[in-house]
Amino acid sequence: HDILPILCCIIHVLSGKLQTGVKCGGILSAPSGNFSSPNFPGLYPYNTHCSWLIVVAEGSSVLLTFHYFELEYHASCAYDYIKIYNGISEDEGNLLGTFCGDISPPQFTSSWNVMSIIFHSDRHVAYRGFTVGYRKGSLLHLMQCDRDSWPKLELILSGHV
Numbered sequence: 001h002d003i004l005p006i007l008c009c010i011i012h013v014l015s016g017k018l019q020t021g022v023k024c025g026g027i028l029s030a031p032s033g034n035f036s037s038p039n040f041p042g043l044y045p046y047n048t049h050c051s052w053l054i055v056v057a058e059g060s061s062v063l064l065t066f067h068y069f070e071l072e073y074h075a076s077c078a079y080d081y082i083k084i085y086n087g088i089s090e091d092e093g094n095l096l097g098t099f100c101g102d103i104s105p106p107q108f109t110s111s112w113n114v115m116s117i118i119f120h121s122d123r124h125v126a127y128r129g130f131t132v133g134y135r136k137g138s139l140l141h142l143m144q145c146d147r148d149s150w151p152k153l154e155l156i157l158s159g160h161v
């Protein structure tokens with residue numbers, strides 16, 4: 001008789017973990033590829049945070065093109081959003097843009113060989129999300145190699161950040 005409430009409690013906790021523990025994001029190192037929000041073309045889950053890091057050959061750029069884009073709209077994208085970074089995502093100074101609603105982000109080209117995309121959803125209202133493709137491009141101009149960024153990048157690639 002007493003085990004039922006405990007079983008219910010365990011099931012409740014496990015289902016909560018399943019709902020919030022969506023596996024998404026990752027490191028993409030192929031010269032080209034595609035990725036989507038979780039469940040695409042179905043509705044994306046609530047309370048989701050995904051981080052993709054695209055790394056192409058050194059001396060190349062990353063060209064990013066959205067094929068579908070539909071997120072919950074808010075004037076300052078406070079609820080659900082996509083953030084695109086020129087480089088590693090921890091560098092707020094490298095933010096290329098924050099996007100939500102149904103206006104697809106423009107095509108982006110990074111100024112070095114790394115680009116990060118963050119997807120975030122809050123706990124209410126979901127749409128179909130996005131699908132995006134990337135490919136390696138050639139840099140139009142030579143950038144100064146920012147040596148300070150490499151130790152941090154190596155930490156991220158080895159999973160320490």
Ligand SMILES: [Ca+2]
Pocket residue numbers: 072079080121122123124125126
């Ligand atoms: Ca939402």
